[in-house]
Amino acid sequence: MPSNQQILLDNRPTGDAVASNFKLTSSQTPTLKDSEVLVRHHFLSLDPYMRGRMNDSKGYTAPQALGEVMIGGTVGEVVESRSPKFAVGDKVVGMGGWQHYSVANAEQLGALRKVDTTYVPLSHYLGAVGMPGVTAYYGLVKIIDAKAGQTVAVSAATGAVGSAFAALAKARGCRVVGIAGGPDKCKYAIDELGFDACIDYKLHDNAGSLSKAIKAECLNGIDGYFENVGGMVLDAVLPLMNAFGRIALCGMIAGYNGKPVPMTYPALILMSRLKIQGFIVSEHMEVWPEALKELGLLVGSGKLKPRESVAQGLAAAPEAFLGLLKGKNFGKQIVKLI
């Protein structure tokens, strides 16, 4: 039984999340029962949704329990198996949490999925060819329903969701405009991710000013918008939406700390006859196969070149996560555990 290091949620944030909300502990991995599999994690995924789970309030799902291992997506290798479905050495993706090892029941549908690392590096199954990629797919294809020639926009453009969104939208013949923080990210969005334009929101201190800058790159208005951020960025985009525009609402980072961030002019939803839809991709498992297939081909063929921010070692996870919430990551934030 190998020794396991784990990060627990020790106490809930009041306001901003802080490092002392987390606690590093260690334990022995348990002896496997029939049909169980022991996975050694190579990479842990850090994602904004985790902040929502840290609150003890109504949200997508149940809050993260106190004193338990923080939830999180993981990729790794099977090191012990009591299931005929998985062999030692298999590369797998699952929800192993913030720890070095996890035990999964192979009989539980969707708990563990074998992946092929021939053309797609293992860590990308946490990003472009994983939950964030499918999130971009669902928003673009199922909510925005983007058509060739339309203009679509996305905030947090260089993140895991934003970069997959751009590749998927370009493949459909759309004009894709990003919104990101800082000149480096904006340059990267255009040079490496295929965005037609990218606006640096940090150059603007109010929605009106930001809106003008976005408008200059969206001369035909915006038909579809994928919202990862909320707040000022949403206020800036709303007046630019064309009649019958669609907004996929996936992230409201600005609201996670419990302070409500209002939408300044909701009457625009009516005036422009918009559809705004919130979603969480784990509730739409039916789209995962088609989405992962397209995303795998985009990565394998080099049309989607996802960037990663890699933190080293489990102990670095809390600081990396807090940085993610402040937009300090550049690309998909992961933690390398091996």
Added chain:
Amino acid sequence: MPSNQQILLDNRPTGDAVASNFKLTSSQTPTLKDSEVLVRHHFLSLDPYMRGRMNDSKGYTAPQALGEVMIGGTVGEVVESRSPKFAVGDKVVGMGGWQHYSVANAEQLGALRKVDTTYVPLSHYLGAVGMPGVTAYYGLVKIIDAKAGQTVAVSAATGAVGSAFAALAKARGCRVVGIAGGPDKCKYAIDELGFDACIDYKLHDNAGSLSKAIKAECLNGIDGYFENVGGMVLDAVLPLMNAFGRIALCGMIAGYNGKPVPMTYPALILMSRLKIQGFIVSEHMEVWPEALKELGLLVGSGKLKPRESVAQGLAAAPEAFLGLLKGKNFGKQIVKLI
């Protein structure tokens, strides 16, 4: 050529609309050309959307032109015809505007529609069996997609849209909860319109208090909401929406005066995975036949008993309209012209 009295938009409101924005004039009705029809109006419809048209700003459609007859739905009788499609004496519904007579081109699709007054009184074609009724139908059936056993709610419950909404929702086996202003309207909603409950928003001076009162009548939450008002009422309903709830956004009276009325907690759209959709029913002509058929049957069979607020004479239209914007009407606001 009979003499025609007309009300024009004389100047645009700054802030609240006032009576002096309008101007009463008279003119001769023109000589008819081929395929034209002269209609004498019996009733003029007053509706909240007219306030939006009075502004010179982006909205549903082009603003109401200054110095022109105010736009509005009318029912009346053909008094002269140069079209084989209409005979003198036909009862018709159209968009005749704020005047006693209008000329319609019978060849223009949808300009004039013959109606049958055997079971449905003429004026109801401006309300329950007209644009407001179809508006309720579109929101309930096409956006909310209400199912038996679900709870649906509507603001401005005793208005033309709200009362049609209740009858259509009861016919589908829903629990229907209304929100209205004052004890008389709430009693009427329950006693005459078939609402299961009705909450008096005037008893509450903040969204939290109103929300608690609505919650007490929606113990299983709210699956579908039809918004005619916006502002505090929308803020009160949003936290009560069930996961995957649908909101049809049809009216934002509170925002028409140009002052933005924020949505306090838009993060709820994401947390509860809601769909919010703005619409204007004249852009969905394909649903009118099925909607009018069901609404006509509901009125003819007495299951929908629409109430009307009747102002007497064209000169009374501006004050009646301003009262409508303040919720002074009780039921569908019309003006009797004959």
